[in-house]
Amino acid sequence: MTNHKRRFSLVLIKPSHYDDDGYVIQWLRSAIPSNSLAVLYGLALECAEHKVLGNDVELEIHAFDETNTRIRPKHVASLIEGADAGMVMLVGVQSNQFPRALDIAASLRRRGIIVAIGGFHVSGTIAMLSELDPDVRRAQEMGVSLFAGEAEGRLEEVLRDAANNQLKPLYNFMNDLPNLEGAAMPLLPAERILRTAGANTSLDAGRGCPYQCSFCTIINVQGRKSRYRSADDCERIVRANLAQDIHRFFITDDNFARNKNWEAILDRMIQLREGEGLQFNFIIQVDTL
Ligand code: SF4
Structure with missing residues (x-):
């Protein structure tokens, strides 16, 4: 059979x-x-x-x-x-x-x-x-x-x-936005990522923003509370992509400066780069008034 x-x-x-x-x-x-x-x-x-x-x-x-x-x-x-x-x-x-x-x-x-x-x-x-x-x-x-x-x-x-x-x-599920700590990581196969200029993939270290800019849609969808991935989560995302030879990450947080876990995440990234010598780069959008 x-x-x-x-x-x-x-x-x-x-x-x-x-x-x-x-x-x-x-x-x-x-x-x-x-x-x-x-x-x-x-x-x-x-x-x-x-x-x-x-x-x-x-x-x-x-x-x-x-x-x-x-x-x-x-x-x-x-x-x-x-x-x-x-x-x-x-x-x-x-x-x-x-x-x-x-x-x-x-x-x-x-x-x-x-x-x-x-x-x-x-x-x-x-x-x-x-x-x-x-x-x-x-x-x-x-x-x-x-x-x-x-x-x-x-x-x-x-x-x-x-x-x-x-x-x-x-x-x-608009009234029940999930916590991100320990959630499945964002990941795409390298063959899809290689179709972006510079082979960039993404990393959402957090979602949500406490501000209330009148023109902003994000807060109506992702909420005003900072929900964030742990430093361990972010390390897993980086390592999984390095394993498929992807080294560039676009950080997509609504407002990374208001990600309540920004310091632990950046400390871990520094440790991976300077402590272990791993090679990877980030791109992040900066809006100034
Ligand atoms: S995400 Fe940006 S535009 Fe939207 S409320 Fe926050 S600071 Fe304002």
Whole structure:
């Protein structure tokens, strides 16, 4: 008797956006890595390790960033049709990317593929508007499942629901933002990171910001409390990437200066560089008034 494992194919896509003439903006090498894509990939790896879909199901994970990779819906659909089950998650979708996400979703839904959308547009509009945003409603009308909030500790529920063909129209975790200490690390395979200029990957040492700038969406989505990774977590992220020859990190904190653990994290990074002689660099955005 053969011991056949079923395959569930999870395809994570970070959509790009359209230019003024309606073309998808795309580069041979994109500038900024998508931390949402890395976070979801890391969480999916953890789900695969924990066999959240059962011992007899292999969770196969694909990750694509449309800013550096052409997305062909037929090919994406084939990754799922070639498995026993699966779904597409359009991740980290911001407002200017939502029209593109809807177009990708529409063409996948026509092929009968299960699709979910998460990111700042879904989360931000649900947090700030009294009614569902019209574009978000369009997604729901297509049968796309919506995810608001952050996926730490929640991805396995969505995967199980998809595997059982019982995906809910909306997963709303906006009032329950997760702690990050000990959470799965953001990680992407080197072959995806090499598609960014300078082979940069991302590191979110923390999320949330205590300030209340009137123009800021971040605090409506990631909250005003500093949630942070431990120094051990950050060391694991650095070592995992060095092991695949990736040495450059874009720190994506909303406000690293207000990350309550900044000093312990930087002390650990100094120890790794100066104590152990590990070679790695950081990029961080500095806004000044
Ligand atoms: S994240 Fe930046 S823009 Fe937003 S509230 Fe904090 S300091 Fe202001």
